[in-house]
Amino acid sequence: MSSEHAENAGPEHNEPEGAAPEAARTEPEGADAEAVESTDAEPAHLQDDAASDEASAPAADESADLWDVVVVGAGPAGASAAYAAAVAGRRVLLLEKSELPRYKTCGGGIIGPSRDSLPPGFELPLQDRVHAVTFSLDGRFARTRRSRRMLFGLINRPEFDAQLVEHAQKAGAELRTGATVTRVEQHGPAVPDRRTVAVVLADGETVLARAVVGADGSASRIGAHVGVKLGQVDLGLEAEIPVPPSVAEDWKGRVLIDWGPMPGSYGWVFPKGDTLTVGVISARGEGAATKRYMEDFVARLGLAGFEPTISSGHLTRCRTDDSPLSRGRVLVCGDAAGLLEPWTREGISYALRSGRLAGEWAVRVAESNDAVDARRQALNYAFAIKAGLGVEMAVGRRMLAVFERRPGLLHATITGLRPAWNAFADITRGSATLGAMVRSNGMARRALELLDKRMDTSSGVGPAGRGVSPRERAATGPEGAEGLEGAEGVEGAEGTEGTEGAAGTGTPEAPEKV
Secondary structure (H helix, E strand, C coil), X not given: XXXXXXXXXXXXCCCXXXXXXXXXXXXXXXXXXXXXXXXXXXXXXXXXXXXXXXXXXXXXXXXXXXXXXXXXXXXXXXXXXXXXXXXXXXXXXXXXXXXXXXXXXXXXXXXXXXXXXXXXXXXXXXXXXXXXXXXXXCCEEEEEEECCXXXXXXXXXXXXXXXXXXXXXXCCCEEEECCCEEEEECCCCCCCCCXXXXXXXXXXXXXXXXXXXXXXXXXXXXXXXXXXXXXXEEEEEEEEEECCHHHXXXXXXXXXEEECCCCCCEEXXXXXXXXXXXXXXXXXXXXXXXXXXXXXXXXXXXXXXXXXXXXXXXXXXXXXCCCCCEECCEEECHHHHCCCCCCCCCCHHXXXXXXXXXXXHHHHHHHCCXXXXXXXXXXXXXXXXXXXXXXXXXXXXXXXXXHHHCHHHHHHHHHHCHHHHHHHHHHHHCCCCHHHHHHHCHHHHHHHHHHHHHHCCCCCECCCCCECXXXXXXXXXXXXXXXXXXXXXXXXXXXXXXXXXXXXCXXXXXXXXX
């Protein structure tokens, strides 16, 4: 429903050929790099005689402006990484190409995992608190589900991002805006030794660091350096529409999710005081159809007569299962790593969680005195990401595959079956994860396995050609997920508090009042 979008955006990723998959590990701590058959490997030209290069390389000039950690991009992922590294007592520089605050195309939904990943003392600048969701199927069969407890909150990204950066600064990170990064270098004349990374800015300045975190959005230059590979790209269109008080009151506390006309598409309405954030998303390559969906959606809602203050578009990108998360002393997180939920394309929680982990492991990389130890710490970061977010993404890909072919089935399930609505509510509140639910809840696991068979995804390719690998399917089963960290157990979806559903016979043109 929302995504962390491009910070310091550069050209789109170049997907290198022949990149090998990363090694799967169930224990992120204490990994022995030499005992692991690493497939998240550095390119050969960076590995040749690394140990001898370390020994013979001249020491870095300690009097130079050398940072422990440089973070590129000041969105939720970058700010979280900078905060995590700064609270560890390290010297941290946060680079952002824009002036803050700045607008980002994003629904702005803050679900439970996002809230739980915020720095201590962070007060969410909520514009609304959601207690009800109206679901519709391309404008038909609308039904509203309600909860006594808040499901999730809604924020404006400019305020939210700026507040995250302020917390990073209070922790000790230094912020530089108007700083566009053109590339990073881990060898060559700009790099004084093998323990140092050179971050080259557009004005020609070179910043030196012991470790770098790339959080520069979905068109990341740092991601291109690491070799991030993308398996799913979607186009999102969004408008910020001011509405009169009577219309705003109709939407207060309630959002709309409309399963759209193209495979995998959906639309949303998020109320934020006197403004409605209205958007749609669909697979890239369907630009004209996505634009028509947006126009029809706005008209159907009765909002065509209101002038948007902002109309924007953005590409969201999901990593492939074998995409690297590091190269040498450079880590990537958030959208720069292609980390977001494949089905809903929710990205803020993935940005916050991966950013925090990247900041923590970047500190360890910065402390590493040789290439072997730096490599070990980078692998541990990859293991930590895969044990938590990777499992959730694997289930999300399976859900997307079902949704692309049978949106009506999912609509009927979530609006007509109490356990399905309870599961939705638990996930949005953060008391459960989709991955944990599939692994630990027998009914949910069997239902997804049955849908897998009906979808004929045994070939490992989803209905829209977006891969669902057998490895991912196995990893989300009860055996393949044993021992993976970062996902809580769930007793079951039944019994969630306050999820009485109200049948709605109207359509979004006449939204049911909360």
